[in-house]
Amino acid sequence: MINEWERLVSKEGACELDVWPCLQTLSADVISLAAFGSSYQEGRKIFQLLREQEKFFTTAIQSVYIPGSRFLPTKQNKKMKKIYEEVRVLLKGIINKREEAMKLGEASKHDLLGILMEYSLKEIREHGNDRNTGMSLEDVIEECKLFYLAGQETTSVLLVWAMVLLSQNQNWQARTREEVLQVFESYPPTYDALRHLKVVTMVLLEVLRLYPAAVELPRTSRKKTPAGVDVSIHIMLAHHDKELWGEDADEFKPERFSEGVAKATKNQFAYFPLGAGPRICIDFATLHL
C-alpha cells in the first residue's frame, strides 16, 4: 500500500488520494491473516461478501421495519440469504480442510480458526468424544464472522481519523514520526515493542476520544430500569462532555493522556471507546485500557 502511495506521489510530487478504501483493505487483510493464517486468500473472499452484507444490513436498519418483512422474498432479502449461504459454504470448506489436516497430525496453526478448533476438539475429547460438547460448526463460523465485523471497520475508522488529525496537527505528526523511528531502531516491530510507543498511544487514545468508531452501546435492561427497556450508552456524548473533560473537550490534545487514562478522566467513567465490562473489546490490551 505504501509503495503504491509513494509511486503515485513521485510522478507529480503530489497527488489527491482517497486513503479510506486503502485502509479498509489493509485492516481486512490483517484480520483475514490473523483469523485464517495460510487460508488468508480464501478468507479475503469471505470478507468481501461480509462487506457486501454489511451494506444491505445498514440499508435495512435505516428503513422503517414492517414486522415479518424480512421473511418476504424481496430482491434484497434474497441477495442477503445468498451471501449468508455463500459465506457458510466457504467457511465450512476452510474448516473441513483444517480438520482433515489436524486428523493427519499436522500441527494446528496459531490463527483464530486454529485456536477455536483446537479448543473445540479438546472439549470433545474430554467429554468422551461427545460431539454435542465443545463449539459447534455454527459457533466457529459465527465467531469468525464476528471477529471480522467487529475489527475491520473500527480499525480502519481509527486509522483514517488518526491521519486526518495528524495532518491538521503537524507538531504531533512530527513527534509521532520521531518516536516510531526511534523505537523501531532499537526494537523489531513486534506486539511487545508497542508498549514503548508513548506518544503514539497518547495520540490514538485522543483520536478514539474525539472520533470513537462505535458511537453508542445499545443494551436491553434485564432487571432494573424496568426490565425489557432498550437503553443506549452514548460514547460520543460522554467523550465530548465539557463537565468531564473541560472547556477544551472538542480539541485535539493528546497530552491529556500523558499520565494515562485514569488521570485524564480523574477516575470517572468518562472514556470507553472499546466498551466496558464483560463485553469489552478483545483489542483493549493494545491501548492499555
Ligand code: HEM
Ligand atoms: C479501534 C478499533 C476498535 C474499536 C473502536 C472497537 C470497539 C469495540 C466496542 C465499543 C466493543 C463493545 C461492543 C458492546 O459492548 O456492545 C467491541 C467489542 C468487540 N470487539 Fe472491538 N473494537 C476495535 C477493534 C477490534 C479488533 C481489531 C477486533 C478483532 C479483530 C475486535 C473484536 C471485538 C469483539 C470480538 C468484540 C465483542 C466482544 C464480546 O462481545 O464479548 N475489535 N469493540
